Amino acid sequence: METIRVELFGTDARVEKAVQQARNLSVSKAAVLIVGENGVGKRTLGRYIHENSSRASQPLELVDCSLPAQEVENRILGHRDSVSGRFNKGILEAANKGTVVFANIDCLDEEFQKRLHKIINELEDYDIDVRLVATTTKNLSKLVGAGRFYRGLFTIFANNAVTIPALRERQEDLQRLARYFMTELAGEETDLVEIDSIAMDRINSHYWANNIHELKQVISSSINNNSSLLDESAYEISDKKSVNFMNDDESDGVRLMSLKDAEKLLIKKALIHTSENRTQAAKILGVSIRTLRNKINEYRTEGSSYFVNLR
Numbered sequence: 001m002e003t004i005r006v007e008l009f010g011t012d013a014r015v016e017k018a019v020q021q022a023r024n025l026s027v028s029k030a031a032v033l034i035v036g037e038n039g040v041g042k043r044t045l046g047r048y049i050h051e052n053s054s055r056a057s058q059p060l061e062l063v064d065c066s067l068p069a070q071e072v073e074n075r076i077l078g079h080r081d082s083v084s085g086r087f088n089k090g091i092l093e094a095a096n097k098g099t100v101v102f103a104n105i106d107c108l109d110e111e112f113q114k115r116l117h118k119i120i121n122e123l124e125d126y127d128i129d130v131r132l133v134a135t136t137t138k139n140l141s142k143l144v145g146a147g148r149f150y151r152g153l154f155t156i157f158a159n160n161a162v163t164i165p166a167l168r169e170r171q172e173d174l175q176r177l178a179r180y181f182m183t184e185l186a187g188e189e190t191d192l193v194e195i196d197s198i199a200m201d202r203i204n205s206h207y208w209a210n211n212i213h214e215l216k217q218v219i220s221s222s223i224n225n226n227s228s229l230l231d232e233s234a235y236e237i238s239d240k241k242s243v244n245f246m247n248d249d250e251s252d253g254v255r256l257m258s259l260k261d262a263e264k265l266l267i268k269k270a271l272i273h274t275s276e277n278r279t280q281a282a283k284i285l286g287v288s289i290r291t292l293r294n295k296i297n298e299y300r301t302e303g304s305s306y307f308v309n310l311r
Contacts, residue, residue, distance in 0.1 A: 008180070009041060010173035014165045018045070021162045026052040031132040033105075033140070033157035036164035038273065039213030042135035043103055045164065050099040055131055058098030061091035066107040073112055077119070092123065095130050105134040105157075106143060113150035120156060132156065138275045146311050167211040171204060177212060178203050181219040207284060209273060264299055267292070268306055276310065 009015050025032050026049045034042040043062065050060045063075045078090030091100050102108075108116065123130065134157050141158070143149035167174055182195060195203070199222075208214055267285065274280035282292040299307035 008177070009045070009164070010167075010170055010177070012165065012170040012173050014163075015170065015173065018162050018164050019048070022049050023052055025049060025160055025162070027054070029131055030160050031134070031157045033161045034133065034135045034164065035137075035139075035161055036135075037137055037166050037211055038209070039211035040164040040166065041212055042164060043101065045162065046099075046101040046103075046133040046135060049133060050101075050131070053099070053131065055098050059095045060099045060101070061095040062101040062103055063091055064103045066104040069109040069112065072108065076116065092119070092128060092130060096128050097130075099131040099133060102132070102134040104136065105153075106136045106138040106140060106149060108153075110148070110150065113153045117150060117153040117156070120153075137273075142276075142311070146309075148309075166208070167215065168206070168208045174203060174208070174215070175200060177215060178219060181216050182223070185216075185220050185223050209284060263295075264304065267295055267299075271310070 009019050022032070022034075022045050032046075032049060034045050036042050046062075047060060050056060063072060065072050067075075074088075074090075076090050076092060078088055078093060080087045120132065140149055140154050144151050144154050167177070178195060178200070203215075267281070270281040270284050271278070274284065278292055278296075279289055282289045285292065296307055296310060300310070
């Protein structure tokens, strides 16, 4: 397993605080909740906690709770293969003495949340000892208050929350990481590439909705397109700071939607991405908070379930 370079999280005081929190928590068995936007390094920090604990030589297992509900349940609890009849251990059992990471725990099926809470509390009865880490992009406390996340499960992680700030809020880290990825990804061509001032200005002004992950992709694309100079044209960064929320399948579907339905879907995805922070969603969409509020009220009046339940 590759050792995590802690300096790649950044040198911003808030990041250093988060890493220090993670290191301090790593020596205990306490469950940890890592909070932050997509692409800030939540899973990496979860692995960092494991690697700095007494469990480092034991298994580290991860499940992405945003996958289909049955797939997630099978991964956590185990299941019997329908073809071979062989039983595949769940990660709670497979990671005994090690660490389990529940990525995107807010996406867990609501009924399974209650079941998982009960199972976690009974692990000792089955002689299973695992360290639990969860990641989320959401404010779980608000989801609990809205009845959308099981309070008992939240309580397991709530006392030890570590928050990683968004990359766009850390200009020095943004510039330093951009240069780091340029050097790392350029390889033998390092001496032939650079980030000029115009490109760096565009990097500084971009929204970076997917944070470090997105930055690395942009730098990689830039190097592939131009091995001699990383100028502004290589970045293809939108001046409007727009974000592509659709995967390929969803993009195909949008072409078959009415303009109004596509608009509604984009607004919904912006709200989900920002943990329902309307100010941030409006910035991503390039509209005023008033316009966004009016659209939400319009969809709510129409009875659209997501917007009706939006707090």
